[in-house]
Amino acid sequence: MSFDPNARLDPGQVEDVRGSRIGGRSLAIGGGGIGTVVLLVVYLLMGGNLAGLVGSQNPSSDQQPQTSTLQQCNTGSDANQREECRIVGYVNSIQKFWTDEFNQAGAQYQPAKTVIYSDQVSTGCGVASSQVGPFYCPPDIRVYIDLGFFQELQTQFGARGGSLAEGYVVAHEYGHHIQDLTGQLSSGSGQQGAIGVSVRTELQADCFAGVWANHAAATGFLEPLTADQIGQALDAAAAVGDDRIQRKTQGQVNPETWTHGSAAQRQKWFTKGYKQGQRRACDTFHATNL
Ligand SMILES: [Zn+2]
Numbered sequence: 578m579s580f581d582p583n584a585r586l587d588p589g590q591v592e593d594v595r596g597s598r599i600g601g602r603s604l605a606i607g608g609g610g611i612g613t614v615v616l617l618v619v620y621l622l623m624g625g626n627l628a629g630l631v632g633s634q635n636p637s638s639d640q641q642p643q644t645s646t647l648q649q650c651n652t653g654s655d656a657n658q659r660e661e662c663r664i665v666g667y668v669n670s671i672q673k674f675w676t677d678e679f680n681q682a683g684a685q686y687q688p689a690k691t692v693i694y695s696d697q698v699s700t701g702c703g704v705a706s707s708q709v710g711p712f713y714c715p716p717d718i719r720v721y722i723d724l725g726f727f728q729e730l731q732t733q734f735g736a737r738g739g740s741l742a743e744g745y746v747v748a749h750e751y752g753h754h755i756q757d758l759t760g761q762l763s764s765g766s767g768q769q770g771a772i773g774v775s776v777r778t779e780l781q782a783d784c785f786a787g788v789w790a791n792h793a794a795a796t797g798f799l800e801p802l803t804a805d806q807i808g809q810a811l812d813a814a815a816a817v818g819d820d821r822i823q824r825k826t827q828g829q830v831n832p833e834t835w836t837h838g839s840a841a842q843r844q845k846w847f848t849k850g851y852k853q854g855q856r857r858a859c860d861t862f863h864a865t866n867l
Pocket residue numbers: 615616617618749750753779782
């Protein structure tokens with residue numbers, strides 16, 4: 578149990594395209610659109626090249642949202658019982674927080690939908706395979722998640738899982754949406770390395786996830802987070818650290834090619850956001866000590 582059973586969910590913030598066809602198209606190898614996708618993790622576990630995982634085709638017209646099962650996600654009680662409703666609950670809570678946060682700053686938050694898909698999906702950033710993991714696509718202002726990733730987080734990345742591990746992943750992707758709205762996202766692509774722009778962008782998204790976690794109960798969707806749940810988020814953040822993934826896939830750690838930050842860095846910035854609860858705690862771009 579982590580959601581308030583009586584909370585009212587808004588399933589309209591999530592689209593479900595699982596089971597829809599992409600019309601027999603194959604993924605384009607080396608297609609465009611890579612630079613505009615923001616991932617939770619560069620998925621090296623498959624030994625694959627990211628360029629082969631995201632194609633450049635236009636969104637398919639036969640891939641229509643299927644809202645039937647999501648429409649049964651009405652309460653926090655539903656979120657406590659069904660994974661897809663849990664995603665709805667997290668998306669609702671995260672967007673409620675950022676709406677209030679932007680209002681207090683005299684700005685207006687622009688909502689972003691989350692798309693639940695399976696296997697592959699047509700997006701404004703091209704056709705993506707679930708092998709890329711969760712990602713935010715700026716051109717169509719959507720977060721994309723294959724729920725199978727949460728299993729892989731445990732089986733392939735060695736995380737212990739748990740509800741708030743999922744909440745962290747969703748909140749991280751919405752962190753990129755916040756960066757998109759504030760103009761901090763465009764500078765993120767390209768520069769690798771432990772103190773490079775890419776790592777700073779990713780660590781800020783982790784910090785934003787922590788800021789949301791600080792206020793999660795105040796959004797009215799979640800019960801107060803327990804120390805164990807925060808541990809789930811920290812564990813997930815560490816599992817997708819560049820050093821952990823490199824050690825697992827290459828047998829060695831090479832900070833010069835980091836794009837998302839080490840396990841320790843990702844935990845540090847989530848914790849910083851969580852403890853301070855303020856967006857300004859997340860200025861990773863000017864931090865001298867990442
Ligand atoms: Zn990211």
